[in-house]
Amino acid sequence: MTSPTTAPNPVQAARALLKELQQTFPAFRDCLPLAIGIDKQLIARQPELPRKILRIALGQHTNSLRYLKTVEKATHRHDLDGLPGDALTDEHRLRATTLLKERFKKEADQRKAVRAKEEEARLADEAARLHTEKLSQLAAKFAK
Numbered sequence: 198m199t200s201p202t203t204a205p206n207p208v209q210a211a212r213a214l215l216k217e218l219q220q221t222f223p224a225f226r227d228c229l230p231l232a233i234g235i236d237k238q239l240i241a242r243q244p245e246l247p248r249k250i251l252r253i254a255l256g257q258h259t260n261s262l263r264y265l266k267t268v269e270k271a272t273h274r275h276d277l278d279g280l281p282g283d284a285l286t287d288e289h290r291l292r293a294t295t296l297l298k299e300r301f302k303k304e305a306d307q308r309k310a311v312r313a314k315e316e317e318a319r320l321a322d323e324a325a326r327l328h329t330e331k332l333s334q335l336a337a338k339f340a341k
Contacts, residue, residue, distance in 0.1 A: 211253035223279030
C-alpha cells in the first residue's frame, strides 16, 4: 500500500507541467487561443507526456482568467509556436465571455455573502454589548 505523500497529486503535477509548457511554447507563454487538437500536437512533440496530467493542465490553462480574456478578444487560434491558424468562432468567444461573466458574478456574490456575515456578526456583537451594558445598569441600580 502506498501512502498519499509518495504519489504526486495530479493537480500539482498538472501545474508543474503547465509551467513547463509556458516556458517551452509561445502559445502557452503568451496565453494565445490554442488550436483545436493542441493536445495531439503536444503528444507528437513530447510523446512521454502523461495524457491524464496533460488534460488537467490544458483544462487549468483554458479556464484561466487570462486565457478567457484573450479568447474573448481574439480572432484566430494559434499553434504551439504561436503562429495563427484557424479563425476563432463567435460561439467560442461568446462562451469565453459567458464564463467570465459567470465567474465575476460568483466572486461578487461570494464577497457580498462575506460582507453580510461580517455585518451580521457586527450587529450581534453590538446587541450583546448593549445587553451586557443594560444588565450592568440594572445591577448597579438594584445593588443600592
